[in-house]
Amino acid sequence: xxxxxxxxxxxxxxxxxxxxxxxxxxxxxxxxxxxxxxxxxxxxxxxxxxxxxxxxxxxxxxxxxxxxxxxxxxxxxxxxxxxxxxxxxxxxxxxxxxxxxxxxxxxxxxxxxxxxxxxxxxxxxxxxxxxxxxxxxxxx
Numbered sequence: 001x002x003x004x005x006x007x008x009x010x011x012x013x014x015x016x017x018x019x020x021x022x023x024x025x026x027x028x029x030x031x032x033x034x035x036x037x038x039x040x041x042x043x044x045x046x047x048x049x050x051x052x053x054x055x056x057x058x059x060x061x062x063x064x065x066x067x068x069x070x071x072x073x074x075x076x077x078x079x080x081x082x083x084x085x086x087x088x089x090x091x092x093x094x095x096x097x098x099x100x101x102x103x104x105x106x107x108x109x110x111x112x113x114x115x116x117x118x119x120x121x122x123x124x125x126x127x128x129x130x131x132x133x134x135x136x137x138x139x140x
């Protein structure tokens with residue numbers, strides 16, 4: 001019995017020390033999951049009419065006026081719909097401007113690292129992107 005307990009302790013120690021801890025694995029997977037969701041939203045918005053729907057949904061979801069969302073889209077042409085949503089959610093959570101986050105992203109920072117620096121959960125961003133994706137898939 002003692003040998004079995006010892007073996008379990010050794011295996012558990014190995015798993016935790018090599019990063020195979022299930023809780024840690026979930027955290028490491030969150031940024032890639034966010035990226036995958038963002039890519040799916042951006043893919044949908046490449047079809048005719050969907051970008052306008054996405055911009056309206058972003059405004060509704062985040063409370064940023066539609067005119068402001070359209071201006072952000074115009075001023076940051078390399079940022080697609082999912083990025084506009086994430087920047088707006090980050091702004092709402094931190095009381096900074098969406099534009100400040102879009103500038104950081106334009107400068108090469110990833111959305112997960114921007115979120116982490118501003119103490120915003122990647123899971124929260126992921127949930128909001130997923131909600132946008134569902135609304136776009138349900139709209140005609």
